[in-house]
Amino acid sequence: xxxxxxxxxxxxxxxxxxxxxxxxxxxxxxxxxxxxxxxxxxxxxxxxxxxxxxxxxxxxxxxxxxxxxxxxxxxxxxxxxxxxxxxxxxxxxxxxxxxxxxxxxxxxxxxxxxxxxxxxxxxxxxxxxxxxxxxxxxxxxxxxxxxxxxxxxxxxxxxxxxxxxxxxxxxxxxxxxxxxxxxxxxxxxxxxxxxxxxxxxxxxxxxxxxxxxxxxxxxxxxxxxxxxxxxxxxxxxxxxxxxxxxxxxxxxxxxxxxxxxxxxxxxxxxxxxxxxxxxxxxxxxxxxxxxxxxxxxxxxxxxxxxxxxxxxxxxxxxxxxxxxxxxxxxxxxxxxxxxxxxxxxxxxxxxxxxxxxxxxxxxxxxxxxxxxxxxxxxxxxxxxxxxxxxxxxxxxxxxxxxxxxxxxxxxxxxxxxxxxxxxxxxxxxxxxxxxxxxxxxxxxxxxxxxxxxxxxxxxxxxxxxxxxxxxxxxxxxxxxxxxxxxxxxxx
Amino acid sequence: xxxxxxxxxxxxxxxxxxxxxxxxxxxxxxxxxxxxxxxxxxxxxxxxxxxxxxxxxxxxxxxxxxxxxxxxxxxxxxxxxxxxxxxxxxxxxxxxxxxxxxxxxxxxxxxxxxxxxxxxxxxxxxxxxxxxxxxxxxxxxxxxxxxxxxxxxxxxxxxxxxxxxxxxxxxxxxxxxxxxxxxxxxxxxxxxxxxxxxxxxxxxxxxxxxxxxxxxxxxxxxxxxxxxxxxxxxxxxxxxxxxxxxxxxxxxxxxxxxxxxxxxxxxxxxxxxxxxxxxxxxxxxxxxxxxxxxxxxxxxxxxxxxxxxxxxxxxxxxxxxxxxxxxxxxxxxxxxxxxxxxxxxxxxxxxxxxxxxxxxxxxxxxxxxxxxxxxxxxxxxxxxxxxxxxxxxxxxxxxxxxxxxxxxxxxxxxxxxxxxxxxxxxxxxxxxxxxxxxxxxxxxxxxxxxxxxxxxxxxxxxxxxxxxxxxxxxxxxxxxxxxxxxx
Numbered sequence: 001x002x003x004x005x006x007x008x009x010x011x012x013x014x015x016x017x018x019x020x021x022x023x024x025x026x027x028x029x030x031x032x033x034x035x036x037x038x039x040x041x042x043x044x045x046x047x048x049x050x051x052x053x054x055x056x057x058x059x060x061x062x063x064x065x066x067x068x069x070x071x072x073x074x075x076x077x078x079x080x081x082x083x084x085x086x087x088x089x090x091x092x093x094x095x096x097x098x099x100x101x102x103x104x105x106x107x108x109x110x111x112x113x114x115x116x117x118x119x120x121x122x123x124x125x126x127x128x129x130x131x132x133x134x135x136x137x138x139x140x141x142x143x144x145x146x147x148x149x150x151x152x153x154x155x156x157x158x159x160x161x162x163x164x165x166x167x168x169x170x171x172x173x174x175x176x177x178x179x180x181x182x183x184x185x186x187x188x189x190x191x192x193x194x195x196x197x198x199x200x201x202x203x204x205x206x207x208x209x210x211x212x213x214x215x216x217x218x219x220x221x222x223x224x225x226x227x228x229x230x231x232x233x234x235x236x237x238x239x240x241x242x243x244x245x246x247x248x249x250x251x252x253x254x255x256x257x258x259x260x261x262x263x264x265x266x267x268x269x270x271x272x273x274x275x276x277x278x279x280x281x282x283x284x285x286x287x288x289x290x291x292x293x294x295x296x297x298x299x300x301x302x303x304x305x306x307x308x309x310x311x312x313x314x315x316x317x318x319x320x321x322x323x324x325x326x327x328x329x330x331x332x333x334x335x336x337x338x339x340x341x342x343x344x345x346x347x348x349x350x351x352x353x354x355x356x357x358x359x360x361x362x363x364x365x366x367x368x369x370x371x372x373x374x375x376x377x378x379x380x381x382x383x384x385x386x387x388x389x390x391x392x393x394x395x396x397x398x399x400x401x402x403x404x405x406x407x408x409x410x411x412x413x414x415x416x417x418x419x420x421x422x423x424x425x426x427x428x429x430x431x432x433x434x435x436x437x438x439x440x441x442x443x444x445x446x447x448x449x450x451x452x453x454x455x456x457x458x459x460x461x462x463x464x465x466x467x468x469x470x471x472x473x474x475x476x477x478x479x480x481x482x483x484x485x486x487x488x489x490x491x
Numbered sequence: 492x493x494x495x496x497x498x499x500x501x502x503x504x505x506x507x508x509x510x511x512x513x514x515x516x517x518x519x520x521x522x523x524x525x526x527x528x529x530x531x532x533x534x535x536x537x538x539x540x541x542x543x544x545x546x547x548x549x550x551x552x553x554x555x556x557x558x559x560x561x562x563x564x565x566x567x568x569x570x571x572x573x574x575x576x577x578x579x580x581x582x583x584x585x586x587x588x589x590x591x592x593x594x595x596x597x598x599x600x601x602x603x604x605x606x607x608x609x610x611x612x613x614x615x616x617x618x619x620x621x622x623x624x625x626x627x628x629x630x631x632x633x634x635x636x637x638x639x640x641x642x643x644x645x646x647x648x649x650x651x652x653x654x655x656x657x658x659x660x661x662x663x664x665x666x667x668x669x670x671x672x673x674x675x676x677x678x679x680x681x682x683x684x685x686x687x688x689x690x691x692x693x694x695x696x697x698x699x700x701x702x703x704x705x706x707x708x709x710x711x712x713x714x715x716x717x718x719x720x721x722x723x724x725x726x727x728x729x730x731x732x733x734x735x736x737x738x739x740x741x742x743x744x745x746x747x748x749x750x751x752x753x754x755x756x757x758x759x760x761x762x763x764x765x766x767x768x769x770x771x772x773x774x775x776x777x778x779x780x781x782x783x784x785x786x787x788x789x790x791x792x793x794x795x796x797x798x799x800x801x802x803x804x805x806x807x808x809x810x811x812x813x814x815x816x817x818x819x820x821x822x823x824x825x826x827x828x829x830x831x832x833x834x835x836x837x838x839x840x841x842x843x844x845x846x847x848x849x850x851x852x853x854x855x856x857x858x859x860x861x862x863x864x865x866x867x868x869x870x871x872x873x874x875x876x877x878x879x880x881x882x883x884x885x886x887x888x889x890x891x892x893x894x895x896x897x898x899x900x901x902x903x904x905x906x907x908x909x910x911x912x913x914x915x916x917x918x919x920x921x922x923x924x925x926x927x928x929x930x931x932x933x934x935x936x937x938x939x940x941x942x943x944x945x946x947x948x949x950x951x952x953x954x955x956x957x958x959x960x961x962x963x964x965x966x967x968x969x970x971x972x973x974x975x976x977x978x
Contacts, residue, residue, distance in 0.1 A: 039533065042592075042593065044820075045819060046814045047592070047593070047814075047819075047820065048574070048580070048587065048590070048592070048695040048696075048815075048820070049572075049573075049574045049580075049592070049691075049692065049693040049694050049695045050594075050595060051691060051692050051727060051729070052729070053726065053727060053728075053729050054729065080812050081632070083809075083810050083813060083855075084857070085816065085832070085835055087818055087831050090818060090819065091812060091814045092810065092812075092813020092814050093813055104589055150831075152818075165521065171872050190765070196762075197581075230884050244652070245735070279859050279860045280857035281855060281859055281863075282811075282863075283806060283807075283810070283858050283863070283867055285695075286698075286699035286700035286730075286807055287699050287729065287730065288729050288730075289730060356667075413920065451608050455921065
């Protein structure tokens, strides 16, 4: 059987977070609109005679994203009309960009994406996915399909939308997922998109073809529309790769068509063939003059770029001695990375200890409470002192968890809580020795079993010590003394 | 005193000296519309109630002496492609027959703020597609000089209303001569300003990169007064110029002696009606007598103006009219429809006239994959050449003089069976729109008892010179003072 190599390109549609819509003054926050068709005006409902005016902020955000994706900005770029009829498109054309988009020729480093599923371990082997173009357009209205009719809500119509088109540089569903994840992280880092795919603010389309491994040809591709989750993206691509391989293996030919993804059945379905494809009859939008940027303007946008996920990961590894996977976990959200940095800066403990606390206790707390890191009230300084108290063995790790929960519940100071709850760790050997002696004396049967060879009972004795001291005994000291006392009884 | 034949200036004097009220003036026009318009058919909608209400408010303003402008209390009409809140705006199309805008065009707003009184909406070729007003879906408008003749188009209703004294001024719209050509046919003064000088917000688009709103009036002075009130930057129209507008009226008497007047030789060729040519030659001599230097110039790409203009217009119009889909406003033919596509098809089939359908199809074709480069893109390149023609001419002269059409107003029905011949009647007025330059049309004589029009074409944003020359010419001629006897 021939070995096949998948060839995948992605189109990513991302709404931009702006106060007003792309071409009018209506609020772009359609999710908060009290009712359908409340954030609307003659422009975004396409009334006769209404004219668009480009949203300056959206243009700035688009340029910011383009620079983050290593694109070159077109200093002269133009809007175009994309003509087609659909009830969610009030003007009968979408204002988009065509011949001269705002930016072109970018790239993003992603994992090599061999189809073996080794992508996650491939951090040291980056390769580039080229970004063909980034362009600005407007979102459509929302349709609500009823049995014999459909309703249109124009609150979303005209919301700024960015389209990010990659070259067909990905060769596995995992690589596509990695690229999509990275783009999402960048959008979130820039604060231009929440990344909330369930709400449709970020949507994917995948172009998929397969070719014999080692060949350079580009075979007929299919386009899978409306992939609204990472799971759908990877499943649909994987399915489509397999489907096309089966076609070639059975001697058939793949036809160029637009496909939908049926998430329930887990299959791609034909929507329209090449013959039925739209001719969008693009032409320059006469209602909007070209956008003209100066070098100074581009530089002022560039200066607003924050440290991006890739650079931050590298820095966390080199500056904090974290492993790649630890660093990647922390940078997955900008607020989490920022929080980590603040705690790490305030703490005397090693950064990896800070990471363990964040990845462990803090994440458990956030998951349990359904809160996000942005809602975090625990100050990095207090958190750092708590971590340092465990490192300095002032309190045991068990006590630390109690203090941590108390700090979150009442917002108290860690030292104060330790004092009030009498949680200071007992490291005094004499004090612990007395407790150990008492436990061994009270449990002769267990001592005998231990001495007879059932050494796993050591954990049980440790538990008894912890119980007797309410978790305050330094476990290392307790263990040492237990072993010593038990061995003495062997004599 | 005949109130309906007053110029804006004259009416303004009467109003501010309280010799006449705006309500009286408005009622005089409403009365005249009732009497005369059944013969002319210039109006699609008469907004009597609104007019009287605005007139009362204007009278209050005048009584208090607050915020009185030269247009306060002056009754006007507006072409039916310009949005008027609460007053139906049809574009003389069945598809918008019952469409009542929720908002005012910027021009409508500006005139309302100035205190002008809206009498109603004037007939036009459907969506501006035509040169005779015969493409109105509702009725033909008649030329007040001879009711068997067309008023020109597409702003034929505005021109006829002005000529028949059915308003003190009217607002037209010029995509490729639609103000100037009917102004010439009806013997009135009308300007197509520089593209981007007047906001298009609320103007139902024909060809977005050509469309210009412009006033039609009794004389150049009135025209200057109205343009002053409607021109200027509009934050709602990105294609409007930021530059300030000059005080056209105040500067209108500035001398024109020594100015260079260019006569484009491509505009004086065989095929022109003899009486038209004679009138034009006399107008040139009059300008010479006023002290202007006459120079022959060449606009060498003129022969391409018509195809370039129409091709780009078809393309832009095909997209501009896409929103007329029967789902949100206007006509909706959903009976028997299986799906939304059926609603689109049925609505547009019933709602659009033949000429509109023809142009949408031609435009969609010119933009379609495989033809775009040969048609749309090529036309855009030639458009640049047309613009350069004017730039080159204006490096030698200050202003150009040309006819508005090769003939006087033709008869109703004469050209309806031949669209190409109809397109050719725009031959002298289309080139300015792809180039974006301003041009004013004014009457310059008669041929076979019908008015002859000439146009003065100016540099970008130099409406001022157009007004000065037109005004100087009207100081020594009286063509603009002649009124038709409507039988």
